[in-house]
Amino acid sequence: MTTKDRILEAAAKLFYREGVRAVSVDAIAEQAGVTKRTLYYHFRSKDDLIAAYLEGRDQPNLALFQRWFAEAEGGLPEKIEAIFRNLAKSARHPAWKGCGFLRTSVELVEFPGHPALVAGRAHKKHVEDWLSEVTGDRQTARQIILLMDGAFAVVLLHRDPSYLETAGAAAARLAAAPAQPAST
Amino acid sequence: MTTKDRILEAAAKLFYREGVRAVSVDAIAEQAGVTKRTLYYHFRSKDDLIAAYLEGRDQPNLALFQRWFAEAEGGLPEKIEAIFRNLAKSARHPAWKGCGFLRTSVELVEFPGHPALVAGRAHKKHVEDWLSEVTGDRQTARQIILLMDGAFAVVLLHRDPSYLETAGAAAARLAAAPAQPAST
DNA sequence: CTATGTATATTCACTGGTGAGTATACATGA
DNA sequence: TCATGTATACTCACCAGTGAATATACATAG
Numbered sequence: 001m002t003t004k005d006r007i008l009e010a011a012a013k014l015f016y017r018e019g020v021r022a023v024s025v026d027a028i029a030e031q032a033g034v035t036k037r038t039l040y041y042h043f044r045s046k047d048d049l050i051a052a053y054l055e056g057r058d059q060p061n062l063a064l065f066q067r068w069f070a071e072a073e074g075g076l077p078e079k080i081e082a083i084f085r086n087l088a089k090s091a092r093h094p095a096w097k098g099c100g101f102l103r104t105s106v107e108l109v110e111f112p113g114h115p116a117l118v119a120g121r122a123h124k125k126h127v128e129d130w131l132s133e134v135t136g137d138r139q140t141a142r143q144i145i146l147l148m149d150g151a152f153a154v155v156l157l158h159r160d161p162s163y164l165e166t167a168g169a170a171a172a173r174l175a176a177a178p179a180q181p182a183s184t
Numbered sequence: 185m186t187t188k189d190r191i192l193e194a195a196a197k198l199f200y201r202e203g204v205r206a207v208s209v210d211a212i213a214e215q216a217g218v219t220k221r222t223l224y225y226h227f228r229s230k231d232d233l234i235a236a237y238l239e240g241r242d243q244p245n246l247a248l249f250q251r252w253f254a255e256a257e258g259g260l261p262e263k264i265e266a267i268f269r270n271l272a273k274s275a276r277h278p279a280w281k282g283c284g285f286l287r288t289s290v291e292l293v294e295f296p297g298h299p300a301l302v303a304g305r306a307h308k309k310h311v312e313d314w315l316s317e318v319t320g321d322r323q324t325a326r327q328i329i330l331l332m333d334g335a336f337a338v339v340l341l342h343r344d345p346s347y348l349e350t351a352g353a354a355a356a357r358l359a360a361a362p363a364q365p366a367s368t
Numbered sequence: 369c370t371a372t373g374t375a376t377a378t379t380c381a382c383t384g385g386t387g388a389g390t391a392t393a394c395a396t397g398a
Numbered sequence: 399t400c401a402t403g404t405a406t407a408c409t410c411a412c413c414a415g416t417g418a419a420t421a422t423a424c425a426t427a428g
Contacts, residue, residue, distance in 0.1 A: 018294050021205050025388060038404050046388070097293055105341040106290040109281055110202050112343065121342055143354040146347065150334025157289040158305055159296065163330065169363065170327040174354060208413060222378050230414065378421070
């Protein structure tokens with residue numbers, strides 16, 4: 001594992017756990033076991049590091065959703081609901097802190113053009129595109145995304161993962177009977 | 185208007201615009217036209233001020249939803265959808281930055297017991313309780329909340345208020361046909 | 369009806385600490 | 399000997415919170 005990878009891994013861990021603003025570059029360097037100067041050799045700035053953190057989460061995150069969907073029994077509504085059930089299970093872990101993409105978009109609300117937000121938008125679009133494919137309907141895909149992201153926010157606030165199951169039930173119902181006949 | 189009110193008003197404006205972490209106590213004092221020491225005479229700490237900011241938003245926010253609901257034509261689904269339509273209109277204003285409660289809960293994720301988060305949870309519960317009343321079903325109320333909070337997050341990320349209308353359509357459908365016969 | 373005391377409200381100037389980022393030097397393998 | 403990578407030790411800006419003093423208003427005792 002290269003030094004650069006170790007730095008990114010340390011950054012990702014701390015950024016997710018505490019938020020991108022709360023974590024100092026010094027703390028990341030220490031966690032990675034390098035000096036701050038070395039960190040700045042591999043990354044141009046803290047903002048660069050934040051962007052790299054989110055870019056690195058796009059694929060694994062999407063792949064996880066796809067695996068949960070593929071491995072679930074039943075028809076489309078059941079498979080959609082399975083994603084939420086798995087999310088609820090994750091959310092019961094004490095280290096769970098919601099969606100890193102959404103949280104970063106809040107922390108960087110003053111900088112709408114920040115590269116990390118560009119990466120965040122791309123990620124959410126990838127999920128939406130994939131859901132459009134499997135549901136055959138963009139509107140339904142968006143409503144599922146809205147339920148999921150809403151659940152991230154609400155569960156983080158109340159620390160009550162059961163909202164993810166409530167969201168899953170709603171998503172399953174919307175997937176079972178799309179508003180207008182399928183139209184990707 | 186008292187000095188204390190002016191400080192709180194200044195804090196609320198800056199906290200909503202830039203986020204509670206990004207705003208310095210000095211900036212609030214300057215905006216309020218007092219010295220920092222005066223600010224600390226009226227508020228014990230910055231955390232106190234953050235809590236006061238959210239506590240002050242609870243009632244006005246809820247009242248706004250209730251007004252939008254009351255003033256809308258049509259049955260329950262139409263009235264629910266009207267709330268989202270009004271939110272979408274607000275979100276088109278360039279100063280709109282999502283939901284202050286949810287954003288603060290992200291910014292203070294490291295401090296789950298923070299008084300501002302207690303105020304945030306209370307507010308969301310008030311909205312949920314009111315929606316339970318008007319829909320006659322807690323599950324439906326929660327799903328509407330999930331759609332609304334999801335839309336706050338997604339619209340903030342993509343800067344595309346149309347997601348609020350998509351959420352409104354889903355909320356109307358769920359309100360029109362609750363999963364199980366009404367049970368508050 | 370003045371002198372003294374006290375509570376409220378405000379100011380200026382400061383501190384200890386932390387933040388991101390850098391100047392410079394040293395190592396080491398190709 | 400040159401590019402790559404790492405370290406020590408720094409700069410400079412900012413930030414939450416404080417110490418000490420002051421202004422103002424209003425008591426009430428002499």
